Amino acid sequence: MKIAEKFASKDAVVGVVGLGYVGLPLVLAYANAGYHSIGFDIDESKAEALLAGRSYIKHIPGEQVATAKESGKLDATIDFSRVSECDALVLCVPTPLDEHFEPDLSYVVKTIEAIVPHLREGQIISLESTTYPGTTDEELVTRVEAAGLKVGETAFVVYSPEREDPGNAQFAATNIPKVVGGVTAECLEAGVALYEAAFEQVVPVSSCKVAELTKLLENIYRAVNIGLVNELKVAADKMDIDIWEVIRAASTKPFGFNAFYPGPGLGGHCIPIDPFYLTWKAREYGVHTRFIELAGEVNRGMPDYVIHRTMEALNGRGKSVKGSKIVLLGLAYKSNVDDMRESPTFTLMDGFKRLGAEVSYYDPHVPVVGPTREHMDWAGKESLPWTEERLREQDCVVIATKHDAFDLKELATWSDLIVDTRNAMADTETRDGLVVKA
Known part of the structure; x- marks a missing residue:
């Protein structure tokens, strides 16, 4: 049976490698569309959570995971030998920068090398990780063909960029148009079949x-x-x-x-x-x-600007940053999610700490700082409790992310100084001199 026919009859098995903010919505999308879907990850706790019908990402309701699991369409594993069970494999792994602001493709390369020994003829392999032009050809095609498969004939390689927007209720995975490019015309045809199975609109382009x-x-x-x-x-x-x-x-x-x-x-x-x-x-x-x-x-340079404005605001009250209690509101990088990746709040916390401040944070979406690649010193730190006593004892509150969960009226009543980087206090009545914009 041709791969397009397998998707048309819903007999295709879809594997998603990497079960983070991109991979989890994707594997759920295919399960909900009626395809047997297998999530792969090196983190055993993620696989265990999905097998138990639980979500580990705040903006993805546990009910969605439970429904997919109960349907019998969702599976999860750390066993990469099961790659051979899949008709399509979608790779959703991080592509960070190194300390020199150069691409770090180590996650992509390690993932490809983990799946290559288990590939078989007839499979689609799609890379979704954001990367520079040429990555699919240079890193994926070369390794697939080195394993004895012929791209465009016995294996089909495509690139389709992820377009997830965590926490956006208007756009979920499947109603965002899906761009896809193939190494060959045959690859593109297979890629379109893969993504039309779950997405409302597919946008084919001429190349990866x-x-x-x-x-x-x-x-x-x-x-x-x-x-x-x-x-x-x-x-x-x-x-x-x-x-x-x-x-x-x-x-x-x-x-x-x-x-x-x-x-x-x-x-x-x-x-x-x-x-x-x-x-x-x-x-x-x-x-x-x-x-x-x-x-x-x-x-x-914006975190330095915020720190400078905070220093000026504290100086206006006869205080220095050194020895001041400063709480950052919002550790997640955007509103109403628990995603801490590359959050500028970490940079602000580092900067205030270097200047001698006593630094804390409040974020109901991130009750405890988890491990991060760049800010391991903060791992394990707990969110400050939202109480009048704890906020009144702060010398300065810096709003770094605006969450709907913040009670801004209480904040205005309990705080001595607010540095607002998000215009969060614009519609809240405040006394003169309380809010400094930065």
């Missing part, structure tokens, strides 16, 4: 490189525009202008303007990282991507 660059463009667009408003925020502050009011006014223009908002820095696994995958690859072709690098420089 086009699909790889599509993802980078999407996030570079956001990074550059956020860098622009971050730079304008600093300039507006010097001019005693509220940048948030400016953005609101500009947003009334019905054409030619899309609103982007400033913050304390970039977070998440995409926007702070993806642009540098292109700048690194572009250097191979003698191209200097100055615009992208400048935006990155501006965005990476």
Whole structure:
């Protein structure tokens, strides 16, 4: 039976490798679409949770996992020999930067090398990890063919960038258009069959490189525009202008303007990282991507700006940062999720600690700091309790992420000084001098 026919009859088995913020919604999507789905991960606790019908990601309800498990369509394992059971394998593993802001493909390479010994003829292998153009051909195709398979004939390799937006209730995995590019026309046909099985709209493109660059463009667009408003925020502050009011006014223009908002820095696994995958690859072709690098420089400088504004605000009360109690509100990088990846709050906490402050955080979505690659010193630290006593004893509250769970009226009543990086207090009545925007 051809692979397209297997998907049409729902006899295909789909394997998803990497069960994080991208992989978990994807494996659930295929299970819900009626396909036997197997989630693979090296973290045994994730497999155990899924087998027990539990979710380990806050914005993905446990009921979704339980329903998929009870249907008999969801399975999970740490045993990579079961790769041979799958008709399609979708790789969703991290692609971070190293300490020199260069691509770290170690997770991709290790994953490919883990599955290659168990591949068989007729399978589709799709890479979804964000990366530079050429990765699929250079890292995936070469290893698949070294294992004795012929891409386009006995195996089908595609690239399809993930477009997850954790916590966005309007767009879930399956109603976001799915871009896919194949190594050959036959690969593309197989990839379209794979993704049409679960997604409402599939967007085929002419090559894996086009699909790889599509993802980078999407996030570079956001990074550059956020860098622009971050730079304008600093300039507006010097001019005693509220940048948030400016953005609101500009947003009334019905054409030619899309609103982007400033913050304390970039977070998440995409926007702070993806642009540098292109700048690194572009250097191979003698191209200097100055615009992208400048935006990155501006965005990476925002935590220092927030720290400086906090120092000024404390000085205005006759206090120094050293010895002050400072609590950061929001450890997750965006509103209403528990995703701490690349969160600028960590950078702020590090900076205040270096200056001698007594640093704590409050985040109902992250009650305890889990292990991270870059900020291991904070692992195990618990969220401050939300009580009048604990907030009143703080010298300064810094709003780094705006969660709906924050009671801003209580915050305004109990706090002595609030440094607001998200314009969170705009609609809350406050006494004069309480809030400093940063």
